[in-house]
Amino acid sequence: MRITGLETFPVPPRWLFLKVSTDEGIAGWGEPVVEGRAHTVAAAVEELSELLVGRDPLAIEDHWQVMTKGGFYRGGPVLSSAVAGIDQALWDIAGKTRGVPVHRLLGGPVRERVRVYQWIGGDEPSAVAEAAAEQVEAGFTAVKMNGSGRMRHIDTPAELDAVVDRVAAVREVLGDERDVAVDFHGRCSTAMSRRVLPRLEPFSPMFVEEPVLPENTAKVRDVVTSTSVPIALGERLFSRWDFRDVLRSGIAVAQPDLSHAGGISEVRRIAAMAEAHDVTLAPHCPLGPLALAASLQVAFATPNFLIQEQSRGIHYNVGSDLLDYLVDPSPFRFDGGEVAAPPGPGLGVEIDEAKVREAAERGHRWRSPVWRHPDGAFAEW
Structure with missing residues (x-):
């Protein structure tokens, strides 16, 4: 079996799909994308295709090594995301070739069900208690919310109180049998993190995510030691080398992204x-x-x-949602906030290629918002 081509599809709301074709008719699908830079990643996939066409798709590890190390300049979100989507597609081909789900090629299942959580509140959280109540009604046992909107390097007591009040409101709805995770999106400075996190301890968050920017990972130990709240981060780290020092800092939860951090192989x-x-x-x-x-x-x-993040109903999914490009949505049936192992081969989902091609004709130009503080200075989104 040989790879015959790689084709990318920018589909709404902000995704990039990849199809890797072979001369035996088995195709693999992946999702190589940097949110807001989909076309840049598509160009990187096209460049990497020169290393793959004509090669055996089942030589996954060798392809990963060559794609990541075969250029003098390595790493970064664009290249790592391009590699990630290709890697997903190659594993999809491997599973389909052998007629088994990918997890059976990774040593087999160690659990029967996976717990998932649901996003609430949007980028600038509002009405979070009501949104949490809706997800409890829908059967979810965990939700995640943004802890704040714009946050100044050292913000006011009022802003600090607003963060605490929102988390308290969600905890009251959830009770003690469910979980809330709080995402700060890197909007806090180290100083504000050390001020905010102890105030959240009475509400026992499952974790607080990315309280400081990835550029400031040298400060993560200072944040960790300031609180008993479990600290999570990693969505903007792209390799095991990026995670090396962070794992030594005392974080509780690592959050690599399968579409950014080198795919299945690296995660x-x-x-x-x-x-x-x-x-x-x-x-x-x-x-x-x-x-x-x-x-x-x-x-x-x-x-x-x-626990697994998932995007069904997330505020980014305007016009298209998680299930819209699937022939059969049943692999993503969330019962009681959990999902069973997809039984199908490869990644376990079947893409509606006709719908993908139609959507790609429309494409998208999604960009990250640019936020500013009241004085006009740039603010972290």
Whole structure:
């Protein structure tokens, strides 16, 4: 079997799908994308295709090594995301070739069901208590919310109180049998993190995510030691080398993204490194069905897995949602806030290629919002 071509599809709301074709008619699908830079990643996939066409798709590890190390300049979100989507597609081909789900090629399942959480509140959280109540009614046992909107380097007591009040309101709705995770999106400085996090301890968040920017990971230990709240981060780290020092800092949860951090192959290695540091895995995934399918395959084969993010109904999914490009949405049936292992081969989902091609004709130009403080200065989104 030989690879005959790689084709990318920018589909709404903000995703990029990839089809890898072979001369035996078996095709693999992946999701290589940087949110807001889909066309840039598509160009990187096209460049990497020169290394793949005519080669055996089942030589996954060799392809990963060559794609990531075969150029003098390495790493970064664009290249790592291009590699990630290709890697997903190659694993999809491997599973389809052997007639088994990918997780069986990774050593087999270590659990029967995977817990997932639901996003609430949007980028600038509002009406979070009502949104949490809706998700409890829908059967979810965990939700995640943004802790704040714009946050100044050292903000006011009023803004601090607003963060605490929102988390308190959600905890009251959830009770003690369900979980809330709080995402700060890197909007806090180290100083504000150390001020905010102790105030959240009475509400026992499952974790607080990315309280500081990835550029400030040298400060993560200062944040960790300031609170008993479990700290999670990793959506903007792209390799095991990026995670190396962070895992030593005392974080509780590693959050690599299967569409950014080198795909299934690399996230499996990151998970193993995390286990050696008593850190659990909660893959980042506010993306499409292929990214989620790849994440679930890793989740079912990873002993130190915690919980899975998924994007159904997320505020980014305007016009298209998680299930819209699937022939059969049943692999993503969330019962009681959990999902069973997809039984199908490869990634376990079947893409509606005709619908993907039609959507790609429309495409998208999604961009990250640019926020500013009241004085006009740039603000972290």
